[in-house]
Amino acid sequence: MRMRTIEISVGAFVLAGMLAAVFLVVQVSGINVSQSEQTYKLSARFDDVAGLRIRSKVSMAGVTIGRVTDIAVDTEFGEAIVTLEIDGAPGGLTADTGAKILTEGMLGARYIGLIPGADEEMLADGDEIIETQGAIVLENLIGQFLSNMGK
Amino acid sequence: MERMLRQVGADTLSWLQGLGRATVMWIRAAYRVPKPSDWMLVIRQVYSIGVLSMAIIVLSAFAIGSVIALQFYTQLARFGAEDAVGVGLALVLLRELGPVVTALLFAGRAGSAITAEIGLMKTTEQLSIMEMMGVDPLRRIVAPRLWGGIISMPLLTLMFNTVAIYGGVVVAVHWLGADSGGFWSGMQNAVELWDDLGKGMIKSVVFAVVVTWIAVYQGYDCEPTAEGMGLATTRTVVMSSVLILAFDFFLTLLMYGDFR
Numbered sequence: 001m002r003m004r005t006i007e008i009s010v011g012a013f014v015l016a017g018m019l020a021a022v023f024l025v026v027q028v029s030g031i032n033v034s035q036s037e038q039t040y041k042l043s044a045r046f047d048d049v050a051g052l053r054i055r056s057k058v059s060m061a062g063v064t065i066g067r068v069t070d071i072a073v074d075t076e077f078g079e080a081i082v083t084l085e086i087d088g089a090p091g092g093l094t095a096d097t098g099a100k101i102l103t104e105g106m107l108g109a110r111y112i113g114l115i116p117g118a119d120e121e122m123l124a125d126g127d128e129i130i131e132t133q134g135a136i137v138l139e140n141l142i143g144q145f146l147s148n149m150g151k
Numbered sequence: 152m153e154r155m156l157r158q159v160g161a162d163t164l165s166w167l168q169g170l171g172r173a174t175v176m177w178i179r180a181a182y183r184v185p186k187p188s189d190w191m192l193v194i195r196q197v198y199s200i201g202v203l204s205m206a207i208i209v210l211s212a213f214a215i216g217s218v219i220a221l222q223f224y225t226q227l228a229r230f231g232a233e234d235a236v237g238v239g240l241a242l243v244l245l246r247e248l249g250p251v252v253t254a255l256l257f258a259g260r261a262g263s264a265i266t267a268e269i270g271l272m273k274t275t276e277q278l279s280i281m282e283m284m285g286v287d288p289l290r291r292i293v294a295p296r297l298w299g300g301i302i303s304m305p306l307l308t309l310m311f312n313t314v315a316i317y318g319g320v321v322v323a324v325h326w327l328g329a330d331s332g333g334f335w336s337g338m339q340n341a342v343e344l345w346d347d348l349g350k351g352m353i354k355s356v357v358f359a360v361v362v363t364w365i366a367v368y369q370g371y372d373c374e375p376t377a378e379g380m381g382l383a384t385t386r387t388v389v390m391s392s393v394l395i396l397a398f399d400f401f402l403t404l405l406m407y408g409d410f411r
Contacts, residue, residue: 003191006198013202017306020313028241028316029348030339 039066040090040125041083044099048134049080050110052101057111058084068112084112084129095121098131110135173368180294180367189295196299200261204307207260208253212311215252216318219243224327233323234333238341240319245347246407249312251399254358257304258391262366265296266387269370270380278371293367300363301356308355350406357398362391 025031049071058066070083086093096117103110114129123129223236269292272278278288323329342348366387373383 003195006195009202010194010197013197013205013303014306016205017309020306020309023313024245024309024316024348025344027335028245028312028338029342029344030336031344 037087038089039085039087041069041085042093042123042127042129044082044084044112044129044132045074045077045079046082046099046101046132046134047079048137049082049101050135050137051103052082052110052112052135056109058086058114059111060114060116065114080134082112090125091122093123094119095123095127096131097123097129098133099129100133101135103136169372172372173364176289176293176368176371177297177364180289180297189290192291192295193298193302196295197303200265200296200299201303201307204257204260204303205310207256208307208311209314211252211256212314213318215248216240216244216315217322219248219315220319220323221327224323224329233327233329234337236319236323236329237334237338240323241316241338241342242347244312244315245342245351247351247399247403249308249315250351250354250358251395253304253308253311253355254362254395255392257300257307257359258362258366258388258395261300261303262362262387262391263384265300265363265366266370266373266384267380269293269296269367270373270383273371273373274375274377274380276375293371296367297363300366301359304359304362305352305355308352312351353406354399354402357402358395361394361398365391365394 052068052071054068054071056068057064058068065088066084066086068082069085072081072083073079074081084099093114094117096119098115098117100113100115101110102113117131220236220240223239224233227233227235227239269278272288272292278292281288281291320331320334324331324334369383369387369390373379
């Protein structure tokens with residue numbers, strides 16, 4: 001085999017590998033361009049976050065607008081403190097925005113749904129969402145249902 | 152009793168000696184690549200190790216991708232979750248099957264060839280002649296093959312993943328009629344650049360080092376007879392396959408295991 005042919009085919013081989021890498025990065029993993037954009041942080045307290053995880057979605061009207069970046073616990077009040085990272089510049093959400101922990105489908109992943117309010121003021125970076133509703137835990141529901149049935 | 156103890160001791164010692172020789176060889180060989188005059192040798196090895204393995208990699212990738220898509224589709228269609236085919240396919244391939252199957256095929260196709268080639272050189276005393284001529288066989292023979300393998304395998308894994316996903320698309324979307332939008336968007340939502348693709352490629356690099364190291368060492372250290380060469384070639388394939396699977400388990404445990 002002449003060296004020229006070898007070099008050409010090795011070049012094509014490396015190029016094919018690079019193209020495969022580009023395909024995997026762009027088409028398969030669909031890199032999030034929005035990650036480099038500006039984001040701001042909000043916090044929210046929930047009485048129960050059962051099943052919410054770091055990197056869970058934050059959405060409004062079904063559109064993903066951010067993600068959960070931190071979950072801590074306040075042992076004094078028995079509440080979970082969740083830090084949300086919202087895409088874009090602050091000023092898009094009203095100060096009385098509500099946050100709910102919801103489930104995708106019956107058994108899907110937990111995510112946070114934001115419900116817009118009507119306040120004139122807007123949430124700034126680092127603000128807290130006051131109106132929250134924690135996760136609905138299936139065991140508690142079943143427990144209540146059973147104890148009501150007994151009456 | 153005494154004989155048994157002695158046997159165990161002798162086996163352990165010879166195993167340790169082998170490991171030591173392999174390590175010394177690897178360090179001495181891996182040290183000497185960056186000279187530009189050696190790059191031609193590496194390119195030649197990338198050709199015979201990588202380019203010539205492409206056919207089997209592409210063929211099996213297409214088969215494996217389409218079979219996984221078929222299995223996922225028939226099971227998921229019962230729950231009306233055909234869109235999840237893309238997610239399952241991509242995660243299975245990028246995290247596990249891509250690196251592992253590529254490495255296994257690579258061990259069978261290229262690893263055995265490396266061992267046989269170096270083994271024959273040793274059996275026909277080409278290696279000793281080289282040494283006598285003042286040419287270091289580690290630099291001339293071993294190092295280019297090591298680097299050729301380490302360069303080739305990650306590229307082959309990338310091609311494997313791409314072709315396998317394409318095979319899955321052909322079966323799930325074009326043939327069985329899964330929705331193409333749901334297929335791709337589900338995949339893009341679930342697949343993380345670093346967590347799935349990046350960690351899979353780390354696996355692939357580790358397997359590349361393991362396979363080429365074993366192949367080169369077995370050839371370099373084989374008994375210079377026809378029988379010894381055959382044994383060494385077999386050992387390359389068996390040892391690489393077992394070690395790939397073992398390493399895969401521990402790498403998965405380290406990278407994805409939910410303990411910290």
